[in-house]
Every structure is written in C-alpha cells, then in structure tokens.
Amino acid sequence: MKFEAILFDCDGVLVDSEAITNGVLCTMLNESGWALAPDECMRLFIGKTVRSEAARIQAHTGKPLTDAWMAEFYQRRNVRLEAELQAIDGALDAVAAVHARLAGRIACASGADRYKVEMQLEKVGLAPYFAGRVFSGHEMPATKPAPDVYLAAAAALGVPPQRCLVVEDTVTGVTAGVAAGATVVGFSPSAVGHGSPEALRGAGAVHVMVHLSELPALLG
Numbered sequence: 001m002k003f004e005a006i007l008f009d010c011d012g013v014l015v016d017s018e019a020i021t022n023g024v025l026c027t028m029l030n031e032s033g034w035a036l037a038p039d040e041c042m043r044l045f046i047g048k049t050v051r052s053e054a055a056r057i058q059a060h061t062g063k064p065l066t067d068a069w070m071a072e073f074y075q076r077r078n079v080r081l082e083a084e085l086q087a088i089d090g091a092l093d094a095v096a097a098v099h100a101r102l103a104g105r106i107a108c109a110s111g112a113d114r115y116k117v118e119m120q121l122e123k124v125g126l127a128p129y130f131a132g133r134v135f136s137g138h139e140m141p142a143t144k145p146a147p148d149v150y151l152a153a154a155a156a157l158g159v160p161p162q163r164c165l166v167v168e169d170t171v172t173g174v175t176a177g178v179a180a181g182a183t184v185v186g187f188s189p190s191a192v193g194h195g196s197p198e199a200l201r202g203a204g205a206v207h208v209m210v211h212l213s214e215l216p217a218l219l220g
Contacts, residue, residue, distance in 0.1 A: 001183065002220040005159040006098050007150055010110040012169040012194055013187050014091045015120045018046065020084055024077045025050065028069075034060040046195075047170030049111060049143060078119065087124035089189070090212035097216045099129045106130065107153040109166075111137035111144040111173070133157070145172045147180035154180065165218065169194040171203045178204035185209060185218060 011017045019042075026041035034057070036044075045053060050073065054065040063069075099106055106129065110117045114136040121127040121134070135153045137143030147161075154161045166177030166184040174195070177184035186200030186208035197208040209215065 001163075003102075003165040003183070003218075004163040005102060005105040005107070005154065005157045005165070006215075006219075007107050007109045007153045007164050007166045007177070007182065008095075009166075009168045009170075009173045010108050010117050010120060011112060012046075012088070013167050014088055014095070014108065014126055015124055016086050016088050017081060017120060018042070018194075020080050021077050022046070024073065024080055028073055028076070029057065029061065032057075032061040032063055032069075036060075047111070047144070047172030049137070052143075074113070074116075078116070081116070081120060082123065085120055085123050087126065088212060092125060094212035094215045095126055095129050098219065101216065101219060104129075105157050105159060107133040107135060107157055109135045109137075109149045109153040111149065111176075113138045145175035145179065147176050150177055150180035150182060154182070167209075167215065168200070168205070171195045171199050174200050174203035174205050185215075187212070 008014055022042050022045060025045060026036055026038050029036050057065050108117060108130045117134055117136060121130055135149050137149045140148035142148050150166060151161060154164050161181040164182040166182045167187055168174045168177055168184055169187045174184050174186060184205045186205035188194045188197045188200060188208050189210050200208050
C-alpha cells in the first residue's frame with residue numbers, strides 16, 4: 001500500500017522521555033507510600049495517563065489522586081524534561097525525510113497533554129515539522145487506547161485513516177491506531193520504555209522497527 005500520511009506518537013517514538021517521566025512518577029509514588037521499583041513502575045504506567053490509573057494509585061497509597069498532586073507531578077516532570085530531554089536516535093532525519101516525501105502530511109498524535117508534547121517537540125528541534133498538526137488525547141472524548149486522537153489527526157490532514165501509517169512504541173498506542181483503521185508499525189529499539197516486538201505485533205502492528213531510519217522505506 002502507498003500511504004498518504006504518517007501519524008506519529010510522541011513519547012518513546014520521537015523523544016526519549018519515558019524514563020524521565022516515569023522516574024518522576026516513581027519517586028512521587030514512593031513519597032506517597034507506594035514502595036514501587038522503577039522497572040515495575042514503567043511496566044504498569046507505560047503508554048497510560050496517570051489519571052487513568054487513579055484507582056490503582058489510591059489502593060496502594062491510601063490517598064486520593066488530587067489535582068494538587070497532579071499539578072506537582074506535571075511541574076516536576078516538566079523541569080526534568082526541559083533539562084534532560086533528547087530526541088530519539090534518528091528521529092530528526094526520519095521526520096525530515098517523510099515530511100518532504102509526503103508534502104507535509106504528517107502529524108503528532110499523543111496521549112499526553114498538549115503543553116508537554118509541544119514543549120518536547122520544540123526542545124529537540126522537531127516542532128517546525130508538526131506546526132499546527134499536534135493532537136493531544138487529553139482534548140479528545142477518550143484517549144488511547146481509544147482511536148479518537150488518531151481519527152482527529154487523520155481528519156485534519158484530510159487523509160482517510162486507512163491511508164495513514166501510524167508509528168507507535170506501546171501496546172496502548174498500537175491498539176489505538178488499529179482501532180482507527182490505520183496501518184500501524186511498531187517501534188522497539190530496546191526493551192526499556194517500549195513494548196516488546198512480540199507484544200506490539202500481538203496488538204496489531206504489521207512490522208516492528210528497531211531504528212527510525214527504516215521508516216522512509218515503509219511508505220511504499
């Protein structure tokens with residue numbers, strides 16, 4: 001198939017943010033009374049919003065997940081991201097290549113809040129390629145694994161979801177892309193912070209990349 005647009009997830013696909021964000025979350029959950037190891041925290045929360053796991057958090061900490069706690073999490077997360085964030089290896093070259101090939105028909109469709117997504121793209125130099133084409137699951141009726149954010153991105157580009165290629169690194173995200181009717185490729189450069197190739201294929205990814213340099217050749 002010849003694809004007419006590419007829809008990218010952000011965290012773990014374009015920017016190497018998962019370990020940073022999860023590190024802040026793990027620290028704060030431990031401070032709240034949940035003795036949780038970093039690798040277990042990554043396994044439980046990868047690809048999900050913190051609020052979607054409120055019941056689990058409350059069960060382990062004995063405290064409700066308050067707006068004040070979330071505000072502190074966002075603030076601490078953003079400070080570390082602004083200090084430490086880097087692009088995924090090969091992301092800038094791959095995005096520049098497909099942006100040129102598809103006459104700009106690419107979008108970033110993330111489950112994260114808009115501030116985080118736009119700040120991260122700006123920090124690593126990817127923002128110009130996605131100007132006006134950033135979509136946040138926080139602004140949709142439902143976030144991933146629901147397809148809403150991918151359907152919105154495809155509609156904004158004027159391309160049917162069936163002609164879109166989605167790039168995802170988590171089972172949650174692959175599930176969302178498949179539900180939207182798109183073809184999904186997985187991205188699993190290492191086990192840390194990404195779904196395993198087997199898990200991504202199991203969720204419906206037709207192929208799993210280990211480096212983003214593989215992407216332009218998948219356009220057909």
